[in-house]
Amino acid sequence: MIWPPDADQPLPPDTSTRRGRPPAPISATAGLSHRAWLVPIRGFVFASGLTFDQLAERSGYSKTRISDLLRGNGYYPAWQFTSSVVHAAGLPLEPMLRLWKAGAREAGRDRDWIESGIQQVALHFEPAPLPYRAFADTVRTPYTAYARAFLLTDHRAGWVVGESLDILWLSWQQASTSDNLPRYAWQLLRNRVMARAHHHDGHPDLRTAVFSTAEVHDHMPGHLVALTELTDLFDAIGRLSPDQMDIAVLRYLCAVPPDTTARLVGRSTAVTHATDHHLRATLEHLLPDTPQE
Template identity: 35%
Template sequence: MNRPPVQDADEPAKARKRGRRPSEVDPRVVGTHLVLLSILRDRYQRDGHTIDQLSGDCNFVRSKISELLRGYGGKYPRWEITRAVAAAMELPLAPMCRLWLAGAREACKKEEWIERNAGVGDDWRAPLPRALEGLRDLHGGTYRAYARVHLRPDVADGVVEQALTVVWARMDVVFSSASVAGHVWAVLRDLVMAWADPSTAHGVAATRTVSVRWGCDPLVPADLPGLPDLPDPRDAFVRLTEQTDLFRAMRELAPHHADVLILRYVLGRSAEKTADVLGTDPGMVGLWDRQAQEHLEHAPHLRTTLGGMTT
């Protein structure tokens, strides 16, 4: 994430100093709850907030605010205190409420419990800002296709919407960055990788890749004989094994190298479209492409080449 530059020592202060970093997040905090806390904690430190100041602004005791920012005990917070702290930090309430609602349902909170939180029924209703609507109209198809390489379609689509919501909550940071599209992509990629199961990620990505290339989702053995490009069912499993090896090798690549390969060779996006989505220029996409392929050519456990991704 982009952050404001640190001022020189002899430069007059124009803003509050960074706040003291809160204590570490409880390891039991996961999923959207962790995303929500990350936004609060980043704003807390970046804008120089203190627990004492927030306590005065929010009318909650210091211990409650500290517990919120740490996710103490892994317990899911009520919207009232989350809203109060977000408002004191001048974060937009609509995206924060949407994230809070998603986290509450992930935490298996009953609808009755959710509805008893004051303000929830109204705070989430604001529409997505036009700038983000435009970005979704322009790149939404590619965002969803990329997420579906790694995740089930229903999960992938939800992660794309969550990424746009996170960007909305951090609009001040995003629109002061050098590349808005690049910032949005970084948020999306982080969330996709966070939701992907590392123990099965290679096989899932390989299966999704075969499905994307051959127009079926998901790839099921019973369906294989009917695929025009697969006259022999064994061909699919050979390809699947090769693809799994390829994705395992790609794990060693830098994120932008792996993303270029997926966008260009799995999803079939042009260099220009890939550059637009990643927030860079086609020349840089070409460089990352060449560097990634050179790395894969030397991967000892790779059974196939990039041709396996495109044929």
């Protein structure tokens, strides 16, 4: 079974406990960066059928500690412990290290604690699979453009794209065997962007993207009117359905060609064209007096 790339999967069965015991979800105290690596690891372990007994034997840590690790319970785990469990599960350490470091900073761990933990482990990174590298090279630029529309700065956009591609690498065994790899990867990116985007009235807030997307100058006639119209238009785009919003952002805010947009979101060209038609009709209905070119 292929799990969604950003779902809160249950834990694998613990053979030492009674049958029917419900799996525990990720702790509510785990932050966004902590969850970024917890979710794919839990998904992989569950899908693989590995038990706590097997992980304990391979890693050298107790089942209780492994259970707490996979649930995000307690203090943020040290790299020595985390890497042992990840290695025992057969997952790549290079993307995991970057994700773990981001989670450690989010949890308030200082630089000395992070670097000291890393130095205690002999790291032997294996190269990323060639298909993954080819895919990541292809999507990185348009992914960053999409993320920038919501996160506004190159630094924030690049960071979230890097995080998303590291999660994809960590999940590559599942992603590469899914029915639609581009769709799997796109949903992963989208979830990471939306988790960090500012929201307004329950919708992603694209209004501030006007200032980084539009060439509107103070000396131009009708400057305030044009700015207001664009702000209303971008706000309306943020209220579209997810598929419509994604295509609107890629096509009209990021200037991604139609065929490339279809490949990025994992939809056929015909479906993407139809979605584009419907979103334009929706915007024209919501904002009949606003130019949308």
